[in-house]
Amino acid sequence: MRKLFIQFYVLLMGCFLIAVVLVGIVYKQAIDKVGERYLSDLLRTTLTLIETELRGVPQELWAEKLEQDDHRFTFHVRVERESAYDLDETSRDALARGEIVMLENNYLFLQRIDDSDYVLVAGPLRYLFFLHQLKWFDYALLVIIGLSLAVPVLLWMRPHWRDLMTLEQAATRLAVGQFSARAVLPQNSGVRRVGQAFNRMADSIVELLASKKALTNAVAHELRTPLARLRYRLALLEDSVASPARQAMERDLDAIDKLIEELLLHAKLDRPEVPLSPVQFAAAEWIDERIREQAALAPQLQWERDPQIDQLGSLCGDLHLLTRALDNLLSNARRYTGTRVHVALRIEAERQTLIVDDDGPGVPEEERQRIFSAFVRLDKSRARATGGHGLGLAIVERIARAHQGSISVGNSPQGGARFELSWPKTPPVHFVTRGNIPTVDTPEASA
Numbered sequence: 488m489r490k491l492f493i494q495f496y497v498l499l500m501g502c503f504l505i506a507v508v509l510v511g512i513v514y515k516q517a518i519d520k521v522g523e524r525y526l527s528d529l530l531r532t533t534l535t536l537i538e539t540e541l542r543g544v545p546q547e548l549w550a551e552k553l554e555q556d557d558h559r560f561t562f563h564v565r566v567e568r569e570s571a572y573d574l575d576e577t578s579r580d581a582l583a584r585g586e587i588v589m590l591e592n593n594y595l596f597l598q599r600i601d602d603s604d605y606v607l608v609a610g611p612l613r614y615l616f617f618l619h620q621l622k623w624f625d626y627a628l629l630v631i632i633g634l635s636l637a638v639p640v641l642l643w644m645r646p647h648w649r650d651l652m653t654l655e656q657a658a659t660r661l662a663v664g665q666f667s668a669r670a671v672l673p674q675n676s677g678v679r680r681v682g683q684a685f686n687r688m689a690d691s692i693v694e695l696l697a698s699k700k701a702l703t704n705a706v707a708h709e710l711r712t713p714l715a716r717l718r719y720r721l722a723l724l725e726d727s728v729a730s731p732a733r734q735a736m737e738r739d740l741d742a743i744d745k746l747i748e749e750l751l752l753h754a755k756l757d758r759p760e761v762p763l764s765p766v767q768f769a770a771a772e773w774i775d776e777r778i779r780e781q782a783a784l785a786p787q788l789q790w791e792r793d794p795q796i797d798q799l800g801s802l803c804g805d806l807h808l809l810t811r812a813l814d815n816l817l818s819n820a821r822r823y824t825g826t827r828v829h830v831a832l833r834i835e836a837e838r839q840t841l842i843v844d845d846d847g848p849g850v851p852e853e854e855r856q857r858i859f860s861a862f863v864r865l866d867k868s869r870a871r872a873t874g875g876h877g878l879g880l881a882i883v884e885r886i887a888r889a890h891q892g893s894i895s896v897g898n899s900p901q902g903g904a905r906f907e908l909s910w911p912k913t914p915p916v917h918f919v920t921r922g923n924i925p926t927v928d929t930p931e932a933s934a
Contacts, residue, residue: 823847
């Protein structure tokens, strides 16, 4: 609120000062000149009358004459020599023409007496002194008015800021998966229409997610029914079990089955409110088990893990989802590595990180963010030798997000790709400790 208040207040003060300057210019050009002209005319008349009174009076008696006459002026009038004042050439010429010359610094007015080197001196005028003091009073008054404008600005902005904060809080809750969050604003709120639009948007998001979930479940259900029929009819065929055509059909059916399962898992994870069941489990035992399962699928590769994992103790997180994430990363490395896959673990004060390295072709830098999107595969991954559905890394990214963590890819010291799955050491919900690691039956994942 402070930044918004300062911006609005500075803008208001800028407009206020511009208006004051414009009014001041008009005032100076119009009122000041008129006032000075009337004052000059009045003084000229007064001094001319005094000069008339002094005619016929000897010069040495002029001062005494002025003291004897009671003119009842609010200012003092005296006679002095013109040489007593340091005047510029312009002022001396004006005096020679019979004009009145004003000494602004002393608030004095001078008029020459005809046929003499004396001048009538009127002043100092308290009116001019008052005007001078009034100028500083005007400046002080402008400062007070400017400061006082902050009060109505604050009073106007505070309810708007409060309502905007309500909108922000509702948007934050919506972003973390609390789809029941709505912006409740007062009837007289200045941003009530924005709040109503936000609530309509939230309703549309909820309907869209529900529709997407229903569509995914319906498609998966409808696909599994004909798949079961195909498997049944395939079993009734009289072809030999070792028939290449029959084996190819069974592999295709298995691939479709796995695709459906991955679609369902991806749809489940593609929501911010993914429920987690965090537990503590032994890191070394868990990683060894995942490596053994992947090594059985590719025994020709070198499967390694960092020996320091034995000293790192336990990990914390949703065991089922983390197992799926590590399986997907290992499966992805198995598909693209040359000869070796290496697994490491780093546990810091607040975070825990799984690292999977391979010596394959790596991932181009311009593709490193795109590969975590669903159904995105690099050109080489489209070959039948690698296969995959383009959902494996997308599922890993969703699992990392569900744990309030992240997944990144970079260059491996082995020359290929390095995937780092990192998530907070403190789980987002209450967890329990398990001594034994349960067996999690997860299908083979692919990138």
